[in-house]
Amino acid sequence: MNYRHAYHAGNHIDVFKHAALVLLLEHLRRKAKPFFVLDTHGGTGLYDLAAPEAERTGEAADGIGRVLAAAPEPDLAPYLDRVRPLVDSGRYPGSPAIAAGLLRDGDRLAVCELHPEDAGALAANFRRDGRVAVHRRDGYEALPALVPPPERRGLVLVDPPYEERDEADRVGRAVAAGWRKWATGIYAVWYPVKADGTGRAILHHLQAAGIDDCLQAEFLRHPPDGLRLAGGGLLVVNPPWQFDQEIGRVGAALARIFGPPASCAVRRPPPPA
Ligand SMILES: C[S@@+](CC[C@H](N)C(=O)[O-])C[C@H]1O[C@@H](n2cnc3c(N)ncnc32)[C@H](O)[C@@H]1O
Numbered sequence: 001m002n003y004r005h006a007y008h009a010g011n012h013i014d015v016f017k018h019a020a021l022v023l024l025l026e027h028l029r030r031k032a033k034p035f036f037v038l039d040t041h042g043g044t045g046l047y048d049l050a051a052p053e054a055e056r057t058g059e060a061a062d063g064i065g066r067v068l069a070a071a072p073e074p075d076l077a078p079y080l081d082r083v084r085p086l087v088d089s090g091r092y093p094g095s096p097a098i099a100a101g102l103l104r105d106g107d108r109l110a111v112c113e114l115h116p117e118d119a120g121a122l123a124a125n126f127r128r129d130g131r132v133a134v135h136r137r138d139g140y141e142a143l144p145a146l147v148p149p150p151e152r153r154g155l156v157l158v159d160p161p162y163e164e165r166d167e168a169d170r171v172g173r174a175v176a177a178g179w180r181k182w183a184t185g186i187y188a189v190w191y192p193v194k195a196d197g198t199g200r201a202i203l204h205h206l207q208a209a210g211i212d213d214c215l216q217a218e219f220l221r222h223p224p225d226g227l228r229l230a231g232g233g234l235l236v237v238n239p240p241w242q243f244d245q246e247i248g249r250v251g252a253a254l255a256r257i258f259g260p261p262a263s264c265a266v267r268r269p270p271p272p273a
Pocket residue numbers: 001003004005014040041042043044045093094095096112113114115118137138139140159160161
């Protein structure tokens with residue numbers, strides 16, 4: 001396990017993914033009934049933007065730094081209003097902190113992290129929040145084990161490092177196994193957009209399992225050309241009503257901020273041939 005999110009926290013990929021996460025959680029908050037969130041690959045939950053890792057890559061400065069410095073975009077407000085106070089104090093929230101910030105009293109968050117050091121930092125960050133359970137556990141194994149939740153409504157975020165050659169297959173199999181047990185949950189699956197077809201490989205598993213209510217949203221800094229990371233994509237199973245339009249507006253706002261050739265595409269994947 002070489003991947004450490006501290007080098008990348010707050011980059012343009014996090015910005016798009018976390019803006020989508022806020023939109024999905026805002027949908028769940030519209031009903032009074034409690035919801036459950038499972039974050040299968042949590043990282044540490046909170047990142048120091050002055051740490052050597054962040055300084056070394058400069059990715060946060062080129063990501064959230066640029067977005068906060070740009071002219072205000074109303075469609076980014078739900079996300080930016082949540083992260084701005086932390087960024088002003090030199091930190092960037094990871095997905096567990098963003099989700100925890102949107103939980104109400106009866107809602108729950110379970111977060112898995114396998115890296116021993118990151119899992120320790122994650123547990124320390126949430127030790128005072130009784131709504132958050134941190135598991136030092138394999139997220140792929142935890143996903144089908146922790147669903148369906150008693151709340152019967154909620155979201156699973158799957159955001160792996162894609163370090164292993166078979167990781168897209170592991171993601172696809174774990175989401176399909178979770179969906180077979182909990183077909184009404186929302187699943188948001190992040191994947192890197194390169195010319196290697198990772199998103200297609202995951203989608204293949206989902207469609208083979210019979211999942212047909214799925215949306216695909218990608219934000220790219222440049223067109224995919226070879227193995228260079230062009231941007232990030234999300235496959236969202238059971239997307240809430242009008243989420244397609246909302247995430248499209250978020251992506252369009254980010255494309256304006258980052259400028260050409262940045263682009264966003266939102267589509268319903270065609271059924272398997
Ligand atoms: C992309 S980062 C997660 C970032 C986080 N979701 C966020 O948005 O702030 C992926 C994390 O997954 C962890 N990880 C790798 N393999 C794992 C596994 N099988 N189960 C759980 N966590 C894993 C890595 O240590 C890393 O911290």
